[in-house]
Each structure stands twice: as C-alpha cells, then as structure tokens.
Amino acid sequence: MLDQIDAKILAAIQDNAMLTAQELGERINLSASQAARRRARLESEGYVTGHSARLDPARIGLTVQAFVQVQMSTHTPERAKGFERLLQAQPEVISVWTLTGEADYLLHVWCADLAALNQLIHDRLLPDPAVARVQSQIVMNQLKSFTGLPV
Template identity: 60%
Template sequence: MLDDTDKRLLAALQQNSHLTTQELSDMLNLSASQAGRRRQRLEAEGYIRNYTARLDPARLGLSVQAFVQVQLGTHGPDQSQSFARLVNLRPEITSAWTLTGDADYLLRVYCEDLSALNSLIHEVLLRHEAVSRVQSQIVMDQFKQDAPLPT
C-alpha cells in the first residue's frame, strides 16, 4: 500500500526521473537514506517500471502523428498473435491497445510525412491477412502532452 510520501515520491520522479536521492530527500523531508530506500522499494515492487527519456518527434523529423484503428475480419489466437508480431516489428507504431467497440486495435504512430503514413496503412497494415478495415485520424495539434499518471 502506498502512503502519501510514496505518492509524492512517484509524482516527483514522473516529473524528473533524474532527481538525486538528496533532492528527493529535500522534497519529501526525509533523510537521504530513507528517500533512497523508498525509491528502491518502489522499483522492486514494480511501481516504477523503468526510466526513459522523452524525445521531441519534430526534432527527429517525425512530423505526422496519427491514431489508426484496425478491425480484423477474422478473430482467433493465430490472427491476433500474427498481428501483434507485425505491430511489434514496426518502430513507427509507438503504442497499441486492444479495444471494445467497432475497432479491435488502436495504434499510435509517428511518421516522417503523409506518404510514410500512407505506406504504413496500405503496404503494411492492410496487407495483413486478418485485417479487414483501417481508419486513421491525423493529429492536428497536441495541446496536452502525455501527462504523468495520477498518484
């Protein structure tokens, strides 16, 4: 069970994962050793899965962000596993979810341009034997960045 100090520690690390033990201890009003032990415990218990850097897509030349809904024509473990393998091989697909409703999958993709998105849809996704329909929504502007999880 998380206490208020654990929640404050997690919130601080979501804002800046480079915080030192001393900086955490100052923020949480704990000794450095207490802050370090809490951080290690939260890592060991799986609350903190990893530490990553957030890159700027525009600086990397990825000017098109889109959400792509995929509907399968045939459903079964083989088709689902085959489609999941395809998704995992494509670096431009940065997130994937299974859904309820009309679409079976929602994919978040980053591409260099519209031509690259078109190729991904028509030459990769629609060519998969289980895919029956693909619908895309191109992001015009992201006015709220991916936010930290509530703690």
C-alpha cells in the same frame, strides 16, 4: 500499500526520473538516504517499471502523429498473434490498445511525414490477412501530452 510519502516519490520521479536522492529528499522533505531507500523499495516492488526520456518528435524528424483504428476480418487466436507480431515490428507504432466497439485495435503512431504514414497503412497493415479495415486520424494539434499517471 502506498502511503502519502510513496505517492509523492512516485509523482516526483514521474515528473523527472533523473532526480538524485538528494534532490528527491529535498522535494519531499526526507533525508537523501531515506528517499533513496523508499525509491528502491518502490522499484523492487514493481511500482516503477522503467525509466525513459521524452524526446522532441520534431527534433528527430517525426512530423506526423496519428491514431489508427484497425478492424479485424477474423478473430482467430493465430491471426491475432500474427498481427500483434507485425505491430511489434513497426517502430512507428508507439502504443497499441485492444478495444471494445467497432475497432479491434487502436494504434498510436509517429511518422516522418504523410508518405511514411501512407506506407505504414497501405504497405504493411492492410496487406495482413487478418485486417479488414483501417481508419486513421491525423493529429492536428496536441493540447496535452502524457504527464504521468495520477498518484
């Protein structure tokens, strides 16, 4: 069970995973060694599943962000697994969710430009035999980016 200090640690490292034990301890009013021990425990117990850096998409040449809804023509386990393997192989697809409703999958994608998005949809997704329909929404402006989970 998480206590308030654990929640503060998780919030702090979600904001900046590079915090040293000293910096983390200062933020939450613990000694560096106590902060380090608690952080290590949270990591070993699976509350923290990894560390990553947030990159600036424009700086690395990605200018088009889109959400792509995919409706399947068939729902056999073999076809679904094949489609999911296809998605895993697409570097532009950064997140995938299965959904209730009309669309079966929602893909979050980042592409270099509209031509790259078009190629992803028409040359790689639509030819898959399990895909019936693809609908994309291009992001015009991102008002809030992922800032972490509420702890």
